Amino acid sequence: MKKIIVWLLLLSLCLALTGCHGSRETAAFAVPENFDFSRNYEITFWAKNDTNKTQTAIYEKAIADFEALYPNIRVNLRLYTDYSRIYNDVITNIATSTTPNVCITYPDHIATYLTGSGVMVPLDDLFTDIKYGLGGSEVRFDSPSPGEIVPAFLEECKIGSDYYAIPYMRSTEALYINRTYVEKLGYTLPDVLTWDFVWEVSDAAAAKDENGIYPVNGQKVMIPFIYKSTDNMMIQMLRQRGADYSTSAGEVRIFNDTTREILKTVRDHVAAGAFSTFKISSYPGNFLNAGQCIFAVDSTAGATWMGSRAPHMDIAADQVVDFDLAVRPIPQFDPSSPRMISQGPSVCIFNKADPQEVLASWLFAQYLLTNDVQIAYSQTEGYLPVTLKAQRSPEYVDYLSRKGEDNDMYYSVKIDAAEILLNNTGNTFVTPVFNGSASLRDAAGQLIEETAKAVRRKKTVDDAFIDGVFSQVASLYRLDQIGENAGRPAASGEDMGPLPSTAVFLLAALAVAWVLIALVFLRNALKQRKTA
Amino acid sequence: MKKFFALFLAVMMLSAVALAEAPAVMTHEEFVAADLETEVTVVTYVQAKQGWWDNKGTIYTQAEDGAYFLYNMPLTQEEYDLLVPGTKICVKGYKAEWSGEVEIIDIEKFEILEAEPFFPEALDITALLGTEELIAHQNELVSVKGAVVTAKKDANGNDAAFLYNWDGSGAAGNNNDLYFDVTVNGNVYSFTVESYLCGEDTDVYQAVTKLNVGDVIDIEGFLYWYNGAQPHVIAVKAAE
Incomplete structure (x- = not known):
C-alpha cells in the first residue's frame, strides 16, 4: 500500500512540476498612485539604430538627460542593428522572465509577445494617468499630451482594444531616382510615378549593345530597378490595387489573383534584366551611386546613403558617378490616390513584478517623445517625428527650411524623403497586426524573391509555378497555422476558450491522483481506528 | 542465361x-x-x-x-x-x-x-593585398604578416585602434562587429571581426579590443568580400 502512495505522490509531483513548466505569469500592472523616489531603479532599454553613430549618441544623451531628471533611475542601453535580432532575443527572454524593461519594436512583434499572458503592459491607463501620463502633472519634462502624438501613428500601436506601444519614429519608402539617366532615355519625370512608367523606363535602360555595354551608363552593369524590401513591395502593390492581404482577425488572403498578376509582372521585368532585389543583388543605394541603377526603392530612413554626395557611402570613391538625384513617393497604380506604408520603430514596455519599476520604465519611454529626442533623432535620417509638438516646433520647421544648405545635417535628399511622409501621412497605411502577421509579411516578400530567382535560374514561371510557390511559401511560413483567433491578445483574465486535450488529461489525472491519495489515507485511518 | x-x-x-x-x-x-x-x-x-x-x-x-x-x-x-x-x-x-x-x-x-578531416594551411596574402590576383583566393583561410595597426576615427572624431561597428556606432557588451585598419606595404586595408563568427567571448574579439595604434600584428582569417576584400578575422597576434 505504501508503494502505491509513493507512486501516487510521485505522479502528483510530476504533474505539478509539468504545470509549472514555462514562463511565470506576472500580475497585471496597475498604475501606482505615486512614484516612489526613495528607491533606486535599474531598467534596461533595448534599442535599434541604423548603424549610425549619431543615433547612438542621441540615445546616450537622452539617457543622460533623463537620469539627470530622475537620479533614482538608471537606464542600461543595449544596442541592436537588426529588428529581427531584438525580436528573437525578446522571445528567448520571455521564456526565462528576463525581458528588458523598454524595447524598440514593431507592432507585428508585439502581437507575438502578447501570446504570453501578462508579459506586456497595456498602456491605456498610463497614457491617461493624471500624474504620470502623457503631459501628466508630475512628469519632470515637457511631455506631449495624447492629442499631440500624430493620431495615425498612435493608432498603429493599438492591438485589439489596447495600446501596447508608443510610436518612436516614422518613415515610409521612397523612390530614389537617377534623373540624369531617365532624361537621357528620353523621359520626363512626373511628380508621382506610375508602376507602368517605372517598368517602361527600366526595360528601356536594360537594353545592351553588341559589346554587352548598357548605352545609358556606358558600363557593363545596370540593374535599372532595385527594390530593397520586397515585403513592402508586395504589400503596397496589393493595397494600391485594393486587393486582399489578410483580414484584421488574421485570416490569410494573400494567395489571390492580384498577387498572381503581380508575380507575372515581376517575372517579365526580371526576364528583361530590368528588375532585381536587395536579397538577390545587394543594397539599391550602392548600385544607384555607382550609376548602375535608375530607380532604387528604400526606406526614407536610408536617405543618407543615396546620391553622389551622400553623407554615407558604402562604395569606393572612384566608383561613385555624378548624377542628379530626385526623390519621389513609391510608384503608384493610381497617382491621384497614392498609398504607401507607414513603418518605423515603436517602443513597448514589459511587465515586471514591481509596479514602481514599470512606472520608471514608462517615464523613460515617455521621455523619448520629448522634442529634444524626437527632433534630434529624426534629423539623423529621413525620419519624421511622431509628435505634432515636434513637427510644428520652430526648431523643426527651421530644419526643413534649410534643405540643401549642406550635405550633412541639411542634406536635401534626406529632407526630401522626410517630407514625403510629412506630406502623405494621410495616405499611409499599416497591415493588420495579429499573432503570425510578421510571418505573413515575410511570406509576401518571399513570393517576389522566389519568382525573381526562378526567372534568373531559367525556370518556367507560369501558373503552375506560382501555385507551387504559393504552397511552398504557405508551408515555409506556417501560414496555415494562423487561425481565426490570431488577432486576439492573451489579455489577463480573458476567456481563453476550452483547454487543450493534453491539459484536460493532465488536470484530470492530477484530480484522480489526489482523490486516490485521500481514499487511501481515509482507509488507513479507518483501519487504525479499528485496530485501536 | x-x-x-x-x-x-x-x-x-x-x-x-x-x-x-x-x-x-x-x-x-x-x-x-x-x-x-x-x-x-x-x-x-x-x-x-x-x-x-x-x-x-x-x-x-x-x-x-x-x-x-x-x-x-x-x-x-x-x-x-x-x-x-x-x-x-x-x-x-x-x-x-x-x-x-x-x-x-x-x-x-x-x-x-566519411573522411579524414581537412585543415588547410593559411595562405599568406601579404604580397597580394591590393592586387587583382587576390580575388582568386576568395573565402580561403589566409594570413597577413607584419601589419601595422592604423588609426580609425571613432564616433567622436578621435583616433582609435578599432571601432565597434563600421562607424563606431556600437559599444562594448553589444556583440557588435569590430573594424580595424592596418597598413601593409604602404597601403591601408580594413579587417573585420564578424561577431556572428567570433563573438565577444572569443580570444580574437578580446585581442582586437586590446590593440593599439602602431602595434605590428599577424592576422589570420577568411577572405570574405564586400564591395572589395573584407577578411573575417579569426586570429590576431603580435608579429613574429
Missing part, C-alpha cells in the same frame, strides 16, 4: 538512373567557371561557422582546390552541431554573388561524408 542477362540489364538500368540523379560534383575551377544562378554541387570541408539561427547556418568551407562560402544553409541545430571544423560535406545549391562575395545559396541538400 536469360535470367542472368535480364538481371544484368536491370542492374545496369538502375545504375544508370542512379548516376543520372546523382549530382555531378564540381572542381573549384568548374565552380568558378559556372554562371551565376546555376545549380552547383561541391565537396568541401567545414572550416568555421557563423551561429545557427532560424534553422539556418552560414558556413566557411574549404577543399584542397579552393573555398566556398555557404550562406544560410537550411539545417537543424543537431545537424549544425555535427558540422565541426574538418568535416567533409557534399553540398548542392545555387551559385550567387552578393556585393562581390561569391557564395552558394538556396542549398537544397547537404550530406556529411
Whole structure:
C-alpha cells in the first residue's frame, strides 16, 4: 500500500512540476498612485539604430538627460542593428522572465509577445494617468499630451482594444531616382510615378549593345530597378490595387489573383534584366551611386546613403558617378490616390513584478517623445517625428527650411524623403497586426524573391509555378497555422476558450491522483481506528 | 542465361538512373567557371561557422582546390552541431554573388561524408593585398604578416585602434562587429571581426579590443568580400 502512495505522490509531483513548466505569469500592472523616489531603479532599454553613430549618441544623451531628471533611475542601453535580432532575443527572454524593461519594436512583434499572458503592459491607463501620463502633472519634462502624438501613428500601436506601444519614429519608402539617366532615355519625370512608367523606363535602360555595354551608363552593369524590401513591395502593390492581404482577425488572403498578376509582372521585368532585389543583388543605394541603377526603392530612413554626395557611402570613391538625384513617393497604380506604408520603430514596455519599476520604465519611454529626442533623432535620417509638438516646433520647421544648405545635417535628399511622409501621412497605411502577421509579411516578400530567382535560374514561371510557390511559401511560413483567433491578445483574465486535450488529461489525472491519495489515507485511518 | 542477362540489364538500368540523379560534383575551377544562378554541387570541408539561427547556418568551407562560402544553409541545430571544423560535406545549391562575395545559396541538400578531416594551411596574402590576383583566393583561410595597426576615427572624431561597428556606432557588451585598419606595404586595408563568427567571448574579439595604434600584428582569417576584400578575422597576434 505504501508503494502505491509513493507512486501516487510521485505522479502528483510530476504533474505539478509539468504545470509549472514555462514562463511565470506576472500580475497585471496597475498604475501606482505615486512614484516612489526613495528607491533606486535599474531598467534596461533595448534599442535599434541604423548603424549610425549619431543615433547612438542621441540615445546616450537622452539617457543622460533623463537620469539627470530622475537620479533614482538608471537606464542600461543595449544596442541592436537588426529588428529581427531584438525580436528573437525578446522571445528567448520571455521564456526565462528576463525581458528588458523598454524595447524598440514593431507592432507585428508585439502581437507575438502578447501570446504570453501578462508579459506586456497595456498602456491605456498610463497614457491617461493624471500624474504620470502623457503631459501628466508630475512628469519632470515637457511631455506631449495624447492629442499631440500624430493620431495615425498612435493608432498603429493599438492591438485589439489596447495600446501596447508608443510610436518612436516614422518613415515610409521612397523612390530614389537617377534623373540624369531617365532624361537621357528620353523621359520626363512626373511628380508621382506610375508602376507602368517605372517598368517602361527600366526595360528601356536594360537594353545592351553588341559589346554587352548598357548605352545609358556606358558600363557593363545596370540593374535599372532595385527594390530593397520586397515585403513592402508586395504589400503596397496589393493595397494600391485594393486587393486582399489578410483580414484584421488574421485570416490569410494573400494567395489571390492580384498577387498572381503581380508575380507575372515581376517575372517579365526580371526576364528583361530590368528588375532585381536587395536579397538577390545587394543594397539599391550602392548600385544607384555607382550609376548602375535608375530607380532604387528604400526606406526614407536610408536617405543618407543615396546620391553622389551622400553623407554615407558604402562604395569606393572612384566608383561613385555624378548624377542628379530626385526623390519621389513609391510608384503608384493610381497617382491621384497614392498609398504607401507607414513603418518605423515603436517602443513597448514589459511587465515586471514591481509596479514602481514599470512606472520608471514608462517615464523613460515617455521621455523619448520629448522634442529634444524626437527632433534630434529624426534629423539623423529621413525620419519624421511622431509628435505634432515636434513637427510644428520652430526648431523643426527651421530644419526643413534649410534643405540643401549642406550635405550633412541639411542634406536635401534626406529632407526630401522626410517630407514625403510629412506630406502623405494621410495616405499611409499599416497591415493588420495579429499573432503570425510578421510571418505573413515575410511570406509576401518571399513570393517576389522566389519568382525573381526562378526567372534568373531559367525556370518556367507560369501558373503552375506560382501555385507551387504559393504552397511552398504557405508551408515555409506556417501560414496555415494562423487561425481565426490570431488577432486576439492573451489579455489577463480573458476567456481563453476550452483547454487543450493534453491539459484536460493532465488536470484530470492530477484530480484522480489526489482523490486516490485521500481514499487511501481515509482507509488507513479507518483501519487504525479499528485496530485501536 | 536469360535470367542472368535480364538481371544484368536491370542492374545496369538502375545504375544508370542512379548516376543520372546523382549530382555531378564540381572542381573549384568548374565552380568558378559556372554562371551565376546555376545549380552547383561541391565537396568541401567545414572550416568555421557563423551561429545557427532560424534553422539556418552560414558556413566557411574549404577543399584542397579552393573555398566556398555557404550562406544560410537550411539545417537543424543537431545537424549544425555535427558540422565541426574538418568535416567533409557534399553540398548542392545555387551559385550567387552578393556585393562581390561569391557564395552558394538556396542549398537544397547537404550530406556529411566519411573522411579524414581537412585543415588547410593559411595562405599568406601579404604580397597580394591590393592586387587583382587576390580575388582568386576568395573565402580561403589566409594570413597577413607584419601589419601595422592604423588609426580609425571613432564616433567622436578621435583616433582609435578599432571601432565597434563600421562607424563606431556600437559599444562594448553589444556583440557588435569590430573594424580595424592596418597598413601593409604602404597601403591601408580594413579587417573585420564578424561577431556572428567570433563573438565577444572569443580570444580574437578580446585581442582586437586590446590593440593599439602602431602595434605590428599577424592576422589570420577568411577572405570574405564586400564591395572589395573584407577578411573575417579569426586570429590576431603580435608579429613574429
